[in-house]
Amino acid sequence: MKTTVRVLILGGVAAVAAWLAPHAFVRSAVSAPAAQPGGATAPVATVAGMPPVLDPRNLYSETAPGKVSPALKGDLVRVYVPNLRSDDVSVIDPETMKVVDRFKVGESPQHIVPSWDLRTLWVANNAERRQSGSLTPIDPRTGKPGQAVPVDDPYNLYFTPDGKSAIVVAEARHRLDFRDPKTMAMQYAIEVPQCGGINHADFSIDGRYAIFTCEFDGSIAKIDLVHRSVVGYLKLKMPKTRFKEVPSLAGPVASEICTSRKGMPQDVRVSPNGKRFFVADMEADGVHVIDGDAFQEVGFIPTGVATHGLYPSRDGKSLYAANRGSHKIHGPRHGKGSVSVIDFATEKVVAQWPVPGGGSPDMGNVSADGRWLWLSGRFDDVVYRIDTTNGQMREIKVGMEPHGLTVWPLPGRYSLGHTGNLR
Numbered sequence: 001m002k003t004t005v006r007v008l009i010l011g012g013v014a015a016v017a018a019w020l021a022p023h024a025f026v027r028s029a030v031s032a033p034a035a036q037p038g039g040a041t042a043p044v045a046t047v048a049g050m051p052p053v054l055d056p057r058n059l060y061s062e063t064a065p066g067k068v069s070p071a072l073k074g075d076l077v078r079v080y081v082p083n084l085r086s087d088d089v090s091v092i093d094p095e096t097m098k099v100v101d102r103f104k105v106g107e108s109p110q111h112i113v114p115s116w117d118l119r120t121l122w123v124a125n126n127a128e129r130r131q132s133g134s135l136t137p138i139d140p141r142t143g144k145p146g147q148a149v150p151v152d153d154p155y156n157l158y159f160t161p162d163g164k165s166a167i168v169v170a171e172a173r174h175r176l177d178f179r180d181p182k183t184m185a186m187q188y189a190i191e192v193p194q195c196g197g198i199n200h201a202d203f204s205i206d207g208r209y210a211i212f213t214c215e216f217d218g219s220i221a222k223i224d225l226v227h228r229s230v231v232g233y234l235k236l237k238m239p240k241t242r243f244k245e246v247p248s249l250a251g252p253v254a255s256e257i258c259t260s261r262k263g264m265p266q267d268v269r270v271s272p273n274g275k276r277f278f279v280a281d282m283e284a285d286g287v288h289v290i291d292g293d294a295f296q297e298v299g300f301i302p303t304g305v306a307t308h309g310l311y312p313s314r315d316g317k318s319l320y321a322a323n324r325g326s327h328k329i330h331g332p333r334h335g336k337g338s339v340s341v342i343d344f345a346t347e348k349v350v351a352q353w354p355v356p357g358g359g360s361p362d363m364g365n366v367s368a369d370g371r372w373l374w375l376s377g378r379f380d381d382v383v384y385r386i387d388t389t390n391g392q393m394r395e396i397k398v399g400m401e402p403h404g405l406t407v408w409p410l411p412g413r414y415s416l417g418h419t420g421n422l423r
Helices: 013-023
Strands: 005-008 078-083 088-093 098-104 109-114 121-125 134-139 156-159 166-170 175-179 186-191 198-203 209-214 219-224 229-235 241-243 255-257 265-270 276-281 286-291 296-302 307-312 318-323 338-343 348-354 361-366 372-377 382-387 393-397 406-408
Touching: 078 109, 078 121, 088 109, 098 393, 109 156, 109 406, 121 156, 156 198, 166 198, 186 229, 209 265, 209 276, 219 265, 276 318, 286 307, 296 348, 307 361, 318 361, 361 406
Parallel strands: 198 265, 265 307
Antiparallel strands: 005 393, 078 088, 078 406, 088 098, 109 121, 121 134, 156 166, 166 175, 175 186, 198 209, 209 219, 219 229, 241 255, 265 276, 276 286, 276 307, 286 296, 307 318, 318 338, 338 348, 361 372, 372 382, 382 393
16 A cells, blocks of 8 residues: 655744744633632542542543553554545554554544444444434554444534443534434434534533533523533624635734634634633634633634644643644645644633644544544545654555544543544
8 A cells, every 4th residue: 555754844933933922812710629628629520430630630641651441451552544535544653653553434434433432443434414424433453443333423422421322423413412322322412403513522521511612603502411401502702814725834913804703613622621612713714712701711822724623732731732724624635734823721722733735633632642643634635644743744654534543552541532532
């Protein structure tokens, strides 16, 4: 199997970082959990069945390097890439940087999702605009697919924090389908009628609620997981300016008046202490900062053109934001793609890594040791491996329109879904 690898060299970091600093909204710093007598931190009262939060100051504490579950011993070290337009999965050996396998799955594979118990990798084939959606299981010990399970419109897949239900995000149906996490048999559904394009989510530190993005309504929805109901919807604020989408990466970063009346929110990730939710927005070119409990927008962080995927570093200090490089849903090759590094504590961009020559970084995850950020190049039919110490990149050619790739194995006790949101 022919595999193309290209080395990319960084440039223009200083100019981008200099522009970003004065354009950030005024915001509050992430607040710490309430201190107890003697300097202790109050324990988190979680929902029944959810594993305890061992460090209330950092809910990602169990996803640090060296904390891969013993249950994953023997799993292949691989990167699994769903190719949306070629209806297949490319399998990369990260040691050799080569595609070592490729197999067909269902129609329109969107994301590859680790199960709550970490024993299955599910390929979400949502069969865009068709009735033939399915979930294809991959055995992480062999890297091979099993028999697909018919499931209606599985654009994305999450799991309740107690592990009792899989949440199939039926985007076109405006619905969340709660299913048996093993068999995918239907349990119940929550209708979310005012959430057009419902797709990505993250969960509160105690497991009581989730926040989902509504891509086509420019808003987010808060879901009460205990009472199985919609708490409400929040329209996201648009900034006055955004990044200008230009084909060249040369010269200083340009901005333009933002004429969009609504955003296009994508990925969501909660802060280490659970106080804030960060929401990527492709139209706003940045990240909205949300107070999850109050369900209010409290800030905005400009990052780059078409902010899409969000991934915390293994030490829980940084958030990597993938900027896809085009405001279009189907963008051009070699767009103004980049990765921004956000400091969780200050909510500021501390580094900017443009894709040399242009690109379209989309979704993925961080390697188990924290050294590499793996992202699909959505419009360029490649995968990027990014050095988290300096932003240098390498490319690997894969199938047509790669989307939500996952890296395996990953540290953590259980999976909340998506491309590897472990805790």
